[in-house]
Amino acid sequence: xxxxxxxxxxxxxxxxxxxxxxxxxxxxxxxxxxxxxxxxxxxxxxxxxxxxxxxxxxxxxxxxxxxxxxxxxxxxxxxxxxxxxxxxxxxxxxxxxxxxxxxxxxxxxxxxxxxxxxxxxxxxxxxxxxxxxxxxxxxxxxxxxxxxxxxxxxxxxxxxxxxxxxxxxxxxxxxxxxxxxxxxxxxxxxxxxxxxxxxxxxxxxxxxxxxxxxxxxx
Numbered sequence: 001x002x003x004x005x006x007x008x009x010x011x012x013x014x015x016x017x018x019x020x021x022x023x024x025x026x027x028x029x030x031x032x033x034x035x036x037x038x039x040x041x042x043x044x045x046x047x048x049x050x051x052x053x054x055x056x057x058x059x060x061x062x063x064x065x066x067x068x069x070x071x072x073x074x075x076x077x078x079x080x081x082x083x084x085x086x087x088x089x090x091x092x093x094x095x096x097x098x099x100x101x102x103x104x105x106x107x108x109x110x111x112x113x114x115x116x117x118x119x120x121x122x123x124x125x126x127x128x129x130x131x132x133x134x135x136x137x138x139x140x141x142x143x144x145x146x147x148x149x150x151x152x153x154x155x156x157x158x159x160x161x162x163x164x165x166x167x168x169x170x171x172x173x174x175x176x177x178x179x180x181x182x183x184x185x186x187x188x189x190x191x192x193x194x195x196x197x198x199x200x201x202x203x204x205x206x207x208x209x210x211x212x213x214x215x216x217x218x
Contacts, residue, residue, distance in 0.1 A: 001036045005093035009044045009100045009111040018183045018197050019146030023099035025201040026144065026181075029208035037212075040093070044110040049086065050079035052116050086117040091124065095211065096141040096175070100162060102151065107162040115169055124173040134174025141170055142211060143180045144204065148187030179207060 006027055014020040027039065050056060059076030063069065072080065090096075100107040118124055125134050143166055151160040163180050170178055183200040186193040 001038060002094040003038045003092060004095040005040050005042060006097045007042045009108045011045045018186055019099050019101050019144055021197060022183050022200045022204045023144050026097060026204040026208045029205040030212050033209055033212035044114050048082050049110060049113045049117060050082050051113055055079050083117045087120050087123055090118045094139055098166060099144045102145055102147040102162050105159050105161050119173060134172055136174040139175050140177035141175055142207060145182055147182060147184035150185045150188060152182055152184060181207060
């Protein structure tokens, strides 16, 4: 049995979101092919994700200099504890599915805040004399991204930073087996929106069958 972490970063309900609709189709297909896997849903818009702020830096600093966790202020305890929980949950998973919209060439701020909780030195990567090394090998991920325009080709391709940034982060922490599924052009070609969604759903179902296979250990 493997653990799949299904991470969504969209405040809209599923029936009003192209990306979430495709994401749900992916998960349902995945379940059909691997009923024994544990699927954990993490809705970032309904999760306490602390920003890395003064309290967090202060709490980390105290712990690094030998203070006990009990000696932290209540704010420091709450934020550091929440970040630790999110980091450990991410590390414990074998597979990841991210579902995000393309907002202003990137993704929602909740997603960036979450990324900051999974890029933790000593847990998901380490520093070496030759540079940082990712610690999460033999895991794989899928990113489902909804885009109102066409960003997979043409001049607009250079304006897409959400998928590219997520891939960079995942590679940095050791996850190199990454597939992207794009649902794009719904605003640019409004009369084709439903067809675009249905094609993306079919693509997601095909991808889910392969994703249901266990990762090959090397």
